[in-house]
Amino acid sequence: MNKIPVTVITGFLGAGKTSLLNHFIADYKEKKFAIIENEFGEENIDSSLVENIQSEDIFELSNGCICCNLNQELFVVLQKLIESKHDFNHLLIETTGIADPGSILASFISDPLIKNQFVLDSVICLTDAHSLSSDLQKEEVLSKQIAIADVILLNKLDLVSASEADQNIQLLKEHNSHAEIVRCQYSKVEEIQLLDRFSYQPDKVFQHILGLESSKINHSENIHGIQSMLFTCEDPLDQMKIGMWLDAFLQFNQDTIYRVKGILNLAGVDNKIILQSVHTQIQATVGKAWEQDEKRESKIVIIGKSLNREVIDKNLLELKA
């Protein structure tokens, strides 16, 4: 059975998320969308701003914010979608402007029921070129939305000068060096494909890690404290030890670790193991077998805030088989 791709649209209040949703509905005529709208507050107005789609294709979550309610309501809606045999082939989730999308992604990579039916496509983060730098100073959640995204849209370019736009791009790169960044107005993007990117597939994870390695950015840090670190280890790791360490590491650092990706060389395992985590949820999938002449090396990328490289390095060395 084909799994349904899920695109998560995040971004701070008013950045242009609903506008992007409307473009998707207008531009991807071949797709049958189901949409989950999460608005913070009593009244759900966002769903009435979504145009040209049947109201039965829009599901509202207005009971607070998805990330705070630990996805209970999201889970119920996803269950309903599955059971109702609703006719759709792509799910779009628009988060509230104040949501940290991490916990939404976590459900999709860890919950067996959800994983059976849905596959994460990508996370698109809308940013407002006019207010980006001031919002970033005030709103911690915006840093997380940017850091976790696969694609970042720098929107509202009509409201800033060319040099301000360039400064914004620099700022976004400092928060997320691996995402694709696209400039736009009114959330209209033509130069790249935004849907069906499948950023969470093992081969994409693989490409990302190799890309980081070849660019020699194995420890990038910036003034905002968001870092992307690459660890490598040639000795095989112990499956049990790494599982237990990662579990504890993510639990203790849930506010500061945004994302982990890795290719693991586990003792006694002939295949590469592709590791992913968002928040405290971990997913490991079996990748291709190691080639005879290939260097069997584990590579782990950790993206987060205020990472203590020395301690993490020391911990990782203890995971050898």
Ligand SMILES: Nc1nc2c(ncn2[C@@H]2O[C@H](COP(=O)(O)OP(=O)(O)OP(=O)(O)O)[C@@H](O)[C@H]2O)c(=O)[nH]1
């Ligand atoms: N000037 C200008 N206005 C824009 C642009 N993109 C969106 N807007 C306007 O900004 C406002 C907010 O856009 P939405 O698409 O509703 O933003 P949102 O992120 O869904 O907003 P919330 O759901 O409230 O967080 C609307 O009035 C849009 O018309 C742009 O590129 N330039």
